[in-house]
Amino acid sequence: MSVKTGKRGRPSQLSAERIVECAKAMQVKTGKIPSIRALSAELEVDPMAIYHYFRNKSALLEAVCLSLIEAIHNPQGEDWRAEIVALSQSYLTLLSTHPGLLETLLSMTGTGPAQVFIERYERALRPLVLPQETLNQSRDLLVDYLHGYALAMQGSQGALTIELLDGPLSFWMRALEREAAEA
Amino acid sequence: MSVKTGKRGRPSQLSAERIVECAKAMQVKTGKIPSIRALSAELEVDPMAIYHYFRNKSALLEAVCLSLIEAIHNPQGEDWRAEIVALSQSYLTLLSTHPGLLETLLSMTGTGPAQVFIERYERALRPLVLPQETLNQSRDLLVDYLHGYALAMQGSQGALTIELLDGPLSFWMRALEREAAEA
DNA sequence: TTTAAAAACTCTACGGCGTAGAATAATTCG
DNA sequence: CGAATTATTCTACGCCGTAGAGTTTTTAAA
Missing domain, CATH: 1.10.10 (Arc Repressor Mutant, subunit A)
Incomplete structure (x- = not known):
């Protein structure tokens, strides 16, 4: 330390x-x-x-988590769909490449990968005009979905792939699109 | 054994x-x-x-998981929203009342709580006419979201509540509703 | 009535884990 | 040279899951 x-x-x-x-x-x-x-x-x-x-093993694992942040896609463009897909894929890849870090990651209070994902999520959706509440609801749904899917991946060794993200993610994007169209 | x-x-x-x-x-x-x-x-x-x-500790934990199935809401009615809410809430309650069982639950191959949730999910959505693909996408999104949120709950001791399910879930239901309206 | 089989349970022990606390080694400064 | 400082090691404790052999308690057959 x-x-x-x-x-x-x-x-x-x-x-x-x-x-x-x-x-x-x-x-x-x-x-x-x-x-x-x-x-x-x-x-x-x-x-x-x-x-x-x-300090202890948990502090070491937090440091490992911090070092993983750089692998998260950093959206710069205005094509929110492409950015969300890239962001989600990079995040899920990170989570599935480092199984066992999920618990550590979720218990981190400060600027961990989850926090960074959320920041970049908000940056990616800037082009979209949406009520804050909708933005929050869809964010929580997406973030926890990714965590849940990562957990499922590490549970069923190798049977699940990153590609299976596509279906649920496209459903999610259609939903967001329609919310935006209504506003 | x-x-x-x-x-x-x-x-x-x-x-x-x-x-x-x-x-x-x-x-x-x-x-x-x-x-x-x-x-x-x-x-x-x-x-x-x-x-x-x-046989070993893991088998015991699987047995515990099996015994929890009965706490999952069993939809009988035709009000799919109410049924999905009840189903999701009961499932999340189960998961959050029994932290640490999530990994066991997800590694179960046979008829575990996750499997039962999915069956009842499909029963609940019977009133809705939707393409199978949409049904699958929304199902995966919801299931893994619930697992992810349960994991987040056990990570941040006590800070998250079951009520916080409502926002993301209502977003999800609006999405499904619109998909149905379009078909 | 004795005895063997069967089932339920206990004893002892091994190798793993995270890590506390004291001791040691290697360096630099006065 | 000695003292301070930093890095590393040594030893040990109390957990963990569980393997394998032994013991207790019962019932059924001889």
Whole structure:
């Protein structure tokens, strides 16, 4: 945690980044979150060394989550459908590539991936004129749908694919479109 | 597991039902799934006794899930909106009353709560004339939304309520209504 | 009445987990 | 050289699920 960057003291072979990257790599490779012991073995270090950089395992997992944010599509254009599809797909890909992080992600209070998704969702829908309430309702529906589907994907190993997002998502977009047409 | 009901052998103080009921009660009380050790302590029995009735812990949790099915609303009427609301609310209540069972539930292949929800969903929407594809899309959207929201509820301890289901659900129902009007 | 079979349950133990707390190692500054 | 500072390791505790062998309690056959 509080790692001083001054030159005094024993030099470090480890770093928060190295730990996070290693944890991420192991998770992608094995499909599940590594134990602290397995992680430290991979880093060729004592398990307790991890705790010099992270308060506890949960703090480490939050750091992993934060490092994933950059993989979320950042909408810039005015084609809201295309942006929503790209946004949803990138988010779902992220979630399904890193199973087991969902709980951590949802318990994060600050600027986690979920929060970032919501911000970019709102940016993507800027071209649409809609009452705030409708915007909120559709947002909650979409966000929690994605979380739920990601959970289902990790439950039924491999049977579900990212492509199956398309159907429900197009239903959702039609709905939004009609709401906009009415306003 | 394979519990013979014949009269031979030592009589049993335990039963699969008693174990399941106790596990359920402890889970509702503490908000999390009990360990086998804690469960067996409550039952005043050796931990390994549980394994006479269940192959492993996961099988026990599946049994708990099965016992929850009866709490799911069973639509009989023709007012599809009312039925969907009741169905969704009962399902979400179930999920939020029994946190930690979501993963088990989603990994169940046979007739689990999720499967039953889907059957009753289809029954509820019988009055509506809709293409099968639309029916599937909206179903997946709703089911996974509910799972995602349940997960969010258990993540952010107590901050989210069942009432917050109303907004997204009404958006979803408006969408379905418009799809039906168009057909 | 003894005995064997059967069923229900207990005992002991293993290997895993997260992590607390004390000890040690390696560096820099006075 | 010694003291301070930082990084890392060592040892140990209390959880967890559960394998495998042993024990208790019953019924049915000999």
